[in-house]
Amino acid sequence: MDWITEPLAFEFFRRAMLAAVLAGAIAALIGTYVVLRGMAFIGGALSHAVLPGVAIAYLLGQSILLGGLVAGIVTSVGIGVVSRHRRLKEDTAIGILLAGAFALGIAIMSSIRSYTVNLTSLLFGDVLAVTNGDIASLAAVGIVVVAAVVILNRKWTIHTFDPTYAQAAGLPVGFLHYAFMILLSLAIVAAMQTVGVLLILAMLVTPPATARLTCSRISTMMWVSVAWGVASALAGLYVSYYLDIPSGAAIVLVSVLMFFLTFLFFQSRSRQSRGLTDAKGMESRS
């Protein structure tokens, strides 16, 4: 068991572990709705779109969390406005804003040229450089996200399952949509330091997708998704430590590996049961 305790001797590793677990849990929780609503593309767009907000926040010496949040809100409103045009579909609007915001972010970042800001660390994450202040922000985001899920879960579920019914029943669908976008932006900014802008989508989508394969109720799916998110963060950090690969990539690879193992296991099981019913059908026919 030395291999488990050995890296824990380093303070940077312990801090990284705490940050990765918090970020993994937050992303997996909010990601459950992303998977159920089929919003992966929006999740990808928002994760790219926070970049200019973060860059401007650096430039002005403001909080990254706030900058990313504002950029996320502006982008989600932008997607809403552009996709309301009759000739354009939502995915087109998302595509335009994703690339546009990302390009703006790169342009701003490259003009800063300061050693405190590093484009690579934003794109690919730098969990080993996490400070205690970052962990406090992560914990605060975690509390906000959990509180929102507790309060809004019932309404979000109805809105996700049957949007027309939600609208007809008089639920505040606009508020529900933008509240979700704000929380998604928060989760994305929070996870940015762990895995980086380019890999956040994997943290949002992979653990809930793995949970979806085995769970048949939303409530259990959320818990299992969070468990997968935390497990991949922990295992990924160790893989990163021992194989000396970037932590963000390691966490995502572990997470995706878990998904495919689950997928193959349940694929073969569902094929077996299908085989049985087929055999029964043959019997009754003959």
Next chain:
Amino acid sequence: MGATPEQTTDMAIRLENVTVSYGQSSPVLEGITLALPHGSHVAIIGPNGAGKTTLFNAILGLVPLSQGSVRLLGGSPRYGRSQVAYIPQRESIDWQFPLCAMDIAMMGRINHIGWRLRPTARDRAAAQAALERVGMWPYRNALISELSGGQQQRLVIARALAHEAPILLLDEPFNEVDVATQQLLLTLFDELVALGRTLLVTTHDLELARARFPTLLFLNRTITGFGPTAEVFTPEILQETYLKQVVKWGKKGDLESLIDDHSFSHNH
């Protein structure tokens, strides 16, 4: 429809010269004027693309009107729609969603639950009564993905019952359901109307509409016929409603024999 001003306030649904266009050159609904008192039991009949679902959306205030106005329970649709239970077509719902039957019935209580975190005993009782009424209480813990088409249809009706709304809008509830479910729904609709609820039901089943609904509304972009079943179920109105679409139908002979059939049985 010659309602005096005092009666007007009693109307459950009132549409005044409503036109909906969706930005196309030809409107989906045009010049719809309709006043339905409480306790109305109306089947809405018309070919595909006649604007039946759009009519529901207009009543709920979910589509912009190019012209005209809608009053729901004497107020604007925005205010009145929480008093309306909308039952969308079963096919429009993702039945693979990870929920059980009780979750769906409880959705009908959302306006009663409001911002409370948990449903009250009253909410649970209403959801249970709704599931019992449609024979789905034994399946309350079943996943919706495991239910048959008829059971799924009963479930969306149970959600509307749990809502306890005075107005119910049902989009094709008889589509691909078993005979037992169809009978259950028809009896249930009669009961609800007897309680003073207002029911608008779209259907493709002309025979069913004629036999089981006291009022028919024929729709094909405009209202082609509206009134007591015995008066409006005529070959002329059927032709006006359907013959515009005959090119889309393909087999003209089928339609003519259908109309002949009905006018024949109607005469007896």
